[in-house]
Amino acid sequence: MPQDAFTLRYIIRELDERLKGGKVSRINQPAKDELTLFIYTQKGTVKLEICAHAQNCRLNIAEGGAHGQQSALSFCMLLRKHLTGAVVKSVTQPGFERIAAVTLDCAGDFDRAERVLYCEIMGKYSNVVLTEKGRILGAMKTTSLESGAKRILFTGAQYELPEPQDKADPTDLSALREALAHGCAGAEFIADKVTGISYATALDIEETFGGRAGADDIYKYVSGAYFAPCVTYKKGVPCDFKVCCRGGEKKNYPSVLEAQTAYYAYVCAKKAFDDRKRKLDSALKSAEKKCEKRLALIVSRLAECRDIEEVKLKGELITANIYAIERGAESFKAVNYYDADMPEITIALDARLTPAQNAQKYYRRYAKLKRTLDALAVQKKDTEDEKHYLESIRFSLDRADDLTDFDEAESELVSLGVLRAENAPKTKKRETPRAPFRRYEYCGFTIVAGRNNVQNERLTKGLSERDLWLHAQKYHSSHVGILTEGRAVPDEVIKVAAEICAWYSEAREGAKVPVDYTLKKYVKKPSGGKTGFVTYTDYKTALASPQKHEELRCDDEQ
Numbered sequence: 001m002p003q004d005a006f007t008l009r010y011i012i013r014e015l016d017e018r019l020k021g022g023k024v025s026r027i028n029q030p031a032k033d034e035l036t037l038f039i040y041t042q043k044g045t046v047k048l049e050i051c052a053h054a055q056n057c058r059l060n061i062a063e064g065g066a067h068g069q070q071s072a073l074s075f076c077m078l079l080r081k082h083l084t085g086a087v088v089k090s091v092t093q094p095g096f097e098r099i100a101a102v103t104l105d106c107a108g109d110f111d112r113a114e115r116v117l118y119c120e121i122m123g124k125y126s127n128v129v130l131t132e133k134g135r136i137l138g139a140m141k142t143t144s145l146e147s148g149a150k151r152i153l154f155t156g157a158q159y160e161l162p163e164p165q166d167k168a169d170p171t172d173l174s175a176l177r178e179a180l181a182h183g184c185a186g187a188e189f190i191a192d193k194v195t196g197i198s199y200a201t202a203l204d205i206e207e208t209f210g211g212r213a214g215a216d217d218i219y220k221y222v223s224g225a226y227f228a229p230c231v232t233y234k235k236g237v238p239c240d241f242k243v244c245c246r247g248g249e250k251k252n253y254p255s256v257l258e259a260q261t262a263y264y265a266y267v268c269a270k271k272a273f274d275d276r277k278r279k280l281d282s283a284l285k286s287a288e289k290k291c292e293k294r295l296a297l298i299v300s301r302l303a304e305c306r307d308i309e310e311v312k313l314k315g316e317l318i319t320a321n322i323y324a325i326e327r328g329a330e331s332f333k334a335v336n337y338y339d340a341d342m343p344e345i346t347i348a349l350d351a352r353l354t355p356a357q358n359a360q361k362y363y364r365r366y367a368k369l370k371r372t373l374d375a376l377a378v379q380k381k382d383t384e385d386e387k388h389y390l391e392s393i394r395f396s397l398d399r400a401d402d403l404t405d406f407d408e409a410e411s412e413l414v415s416l417g418v419l420r421a422e423n424a425p426k427t428k429k430r431e432t433p434r435a436p437f438r439r440y441e442y443c444g445f446t447i448v449a450g451r452n453n454v455q456n457e458r459l460t461k462g463l464s465e466r467d468l469w470l471h472a473q474k475y476h477s478s479h480v481g482i483l484t485e486g487r488a489v490p491d492e493v494i495k496v497a498a499e500i501c502a503w504y505s506e507a508r509e510g511a512k513v514p515v516d517y518t519l520k521k522y523v524k525k526p527s528g529g530k531t532g533f534v535t536y537t538d539y540k541t542a543l544a545s546p547q548k549h550e551e552l553r554c555d556d557e558q
Contacts, residue, residue, distance in 0.1 A: 009196075208244065234249065468494065
C-alpha cells in the first residue's frame, strides 16, 4: 500500500503508542535519503527508519541492529547534536497530511528545548525537517529562494505545511457528503476528490463496498470499521501491505506497523540482494568482455602465423637450390620434394640479397613466427582458463539464494582485480565471514553442497579421504559431498546427492544430468589451479534428474 495519509494515520497512532517516553540513543544516516533512529523504550530499543526516497518513502520500525557508518553526513551530525538523548513526547499527524510530526523534549547541558522532527512521506517530495519554535534548524533536502520552489526549506526559515488541496477531508462526514452529493463513486473519483486517499486505497474501498462507495462508506472505512492489517501475496511473494483487505492471498498481523515491518523487511532484503547482484554482474560482464576481446586478438594473431610451415619450406628449398639461383633474381621455381606429388612452386626473393641471405631471411621469419606461436599458445591457454573461471563465478552468481552468497564471489572478483575493494580498513584486514554450506540430512547421512568457488574449494578440502565427492560431468556445478563417517553409502543416498548436484549445475533445465562421483582421495587440486578447480579419477557416473530437495534442508552451520 502506498504511504498515503490514510495509511500513515494508523502508522502514526501506533508509533505514538510505541515511542512515547522513549529516549533517542543513536542516530545514523546510512544513505543520503535514509535515517535510522534508535529509541530506547521500556519494552526495549526500537529501530525507527525514515526513508525519503521517491520510490520507497516510508516511516517504519525495522529489525536488526545498527550498521557501521564510515562518516556521517551533515544532516546526520545536526540531528545528533540536537536530538541525542531527547525524549519522545508524541508522534502526531498534522491534519490529514502525509506527514508525521515527532515532538521531542531535548535537554542539553545548558538549555532545554522542544523540537519537532517533521517526516514528510510524499513520494518524490519526501523530506525530513528539524524545527524549533517553528523555525527550521535543518532539512535533509533544502530549497533556495532562486529555485522558485513553492515551499521554502532552509535553515532559519519558518516551517510551513504544504498548501492544502481542494479536496474533501475523509474525517469530515459533511465534507464527504458534499463531495459525493451525486451518491456513490468509484475508485478514480474517490482518489481525485478525497484528500489523503491514494488510488490503490480507493480501489480497496471500491472493492469493499461492491464496486461503488458512498460518503458514509468512505467515512466508516477511514475511521477503522474494516481495520484488518495484513501483507498481501501474489504467487507466494509479498506484494503489498494494507490496513484493510477483503480477500485474496494474505497474512494478517495484529497491527499495521507489524505488517509494514514484515513487508519492508522483504522489500529491503530483495533490493539489497538485487543491487549487490547487479554490481557484481556488471563487474563480471566487464571482465568477460575484456577476456573475450583478448581471446579474439590472440586468435587473430594465431591466424597470421598459419603460413609458418610454408615459410620454413621456402627457406629449405632455397638452401637446397642455392647454386641454381642467380643473384639479383626476384623469384625462382623449385620442386617441392616434401610433397608426394612433387609440385613446382614459385618462391619470392629479395633481389638485393644473395641466395644465402634470402634463405636466412625466411629462416629468421620462421623463428619469429615460432616464438610468437609459443607465446600465443601460453596466452591462449591462460585466457581460456580465465574465461572458464569467470564462467564459474557467473554460475555461482546466477545460483545465489541469499545475500551472503555474494560475499565470497566478491572476494574472488577482488582477488582477480576485476572489482576494487571498498572501505578497506587501514589496519589488518578482517576475514570475510564464512557463509554456511547448503546442508541436507537423508537416511542418516549428511550431504553438503557449496555455493561458489571459494566454498567449493573449502568443502572439498574439508572432506575426509573416505567421503564421497560429486560434480556434474562437463558442466559448472556445486561441489557436493556425502559425509560417510566410514560407512558404506546406499545407492538411494548417492541418488539424492546427485539430484542436488544436478540442480545446482548449469544443466538444471535438462531432464537427466550426468553426475560423476568418487572418493575424496581421488580428487586433487593441480598446483597453481584456480579457486575451486580440481581433477579427479576412479569415478563412476550417475544420471540424475535435477531436484532441489528443499524438504531435506537443515539449518546447521559450519
